[in-house]
Amino acid sequence: MNLSKIALRNIRRNTKRSILSATAITVAALTIVFMFALIHGMILNMEWNITSYITGEIRLRNREYDKNEMMSPVFLNIRDAEIKIKKIEELPDAAIAVPRIPFYAVVYKNGESFNINGVGLDFEKEKKFQDLGGYIKKGHIPVKGSNGVVIGYKLAEKMGLTLGSKFTVLTTTAYRSSNAMTFRVEGIASFGIGGLNGSTFYASLPRIQRLLKEKDAVTAILVKVSDRKKLKSTVQQIRRLLMEAGDNSTGVKVYTSLDTTLSLMGIAQFSYDIIALIFFILASTVIVNTTMMVIFERMKEIGTISAMGMTGGQIQRLFFLEAFYIGILGALAGVIIGIGITLPLSRTGINFGAAMQGVDFEVSDIIKPVLTIKSTIGVFIYSVAVSSLATIFPTRKTAHVEPVEALKSI
């Protein structure tokens, strides 16, 4: 007996009902395809932002810095930074290493005070490291050693600064004393991380070293590797370099062990897997309901085919196959429509700028969803499995129906 053929014929017998059941699966599948793609895009975006703007893939920093980070301890630094950077870049898998000095500062302007974050960096190298040129909205990247700065566009607006404007920052030096310096706005940027736009300016490393009395020191060296599989081995090589240089105060860490936001995103991803399961279970209730109705409506038919010799197990398999085929149709349609919606958005991106206002999260305003095997084939298998398994319970009843009892219901 060809149960598959009978199941397919039964699906066609009541097209509207079959479409209704499949639609529930379609809606759930397309939503999950989009959601998974969006979350994946968000994680990739956050990972790039964190490794480019904040930590690098490998970060070198004074071991004591973390404990005192809140006070911007620029005196806990890495000496002979230039030599160390050169040696790191000679390692086979270290693609680029950049110096950084992040610091807190205050600007007193027109009777108002602005607490801002400054970063001393190498403009030339940062073009490659964080694609700095791509973020400049107005003006240009300043020349090394000049007093020119690149400033976040929201901070520039807040402080009433335009290209060519000057502002004086007051900060704490490496001697835990104070110093001030005047800078000129040469570039206005829209950084990848929304939070940076309202708080941060970039200045040339030699000027910041002078401002903070750092001499040849920096407070962090960020490294990107050519292949992320080589992260651990590169960390070992950098540690060896530091030991050879007699530097015991600098710690070397991989970005995954540093930023808690990224680990939070891991938890978020797991939560979305659970939400997806709940979504499918809810969608499957439509199938369960339809299957139960079909069973009651077709009780006569069940009695007849049972009297003709079809076993309880075969009847149960028949109803299971009907749900399975509806699941396949619904999931396939859902995944295809989901891909159809996600693909153009993965090029243009979705602007969450307004929603992310005031949220200090290392995620860009514009997120591009990214389709993966998990968000397409994975969702298809997941949808079919959940919707099919959901019918097992109601179809169990058909296995125990007595033909005489079933025929009585006529």
Added chain:
Amino acid sequence: MYSIRKAPVISVMFIFLLTSMAAALTPEQIVRKLEANLLYPASRSKGTIIITDRFGERRSSYISYTSGSDKSMVEFTGKEESGQKILRLKDELYLYYPDAEEVIRLQGAALKQSVLGSDMSYDDMAGDKSILDSYSVYSEGEETIDGTNCYKIALKAKTRDVAYQKQIMWINKETFLYVKILQLAKSDKILKEITVNKTRKINSHTIPVDMIIRDTLKKKSSTEFIIDTFEINPVIPEGTFDLQGLCW
């Protein structure tokens, strides 16, 4: 009924009481004497600041000029702060840094910032008013601090725009210079403690030449001010207290 024999004793006691009442100073008079001791027409001093915090000790040096109670200018001469200046004109504070193209005027909450990361805030430097204008003063008797007999004077702020709502001063009965000061918040929490370790007599004034300030809100923190030279009524270079002169 008094006995005839007791009369001379009572008379002596009465005369002694009258004499001591005439000699006793009111808290206002003590504070005025303290201020008179610390007020010079002009002064120039050179000194060293030793700042200790949980990360270690560092030193800086300075040269300071004052004119009356309303003008002062401190120029830091240490290697790391060389050329930095703080100018006070009455209630206003201005900072000059050689790498900055403008003078920074500090006001409001900015005055709470510490000077050179020390235990002293800009607030401590600001203000030209007499203590009696800003505080009501009360006597809390007399106490001995490290063998020095002192008046214990409590100060309570009359307004909210002072750095410390309460202060307790132990003022040397002989020199009328404070020996110790506790500066407190309204809740009686001690914010700062000032101790004078060494003084020097110059003309009729007693100058604190070694003084320690402790910001009790900071861990393991103290700032020692040591005055190496102190001149009263010196010749002060012209423009020292001019805002434009800061950049010279």
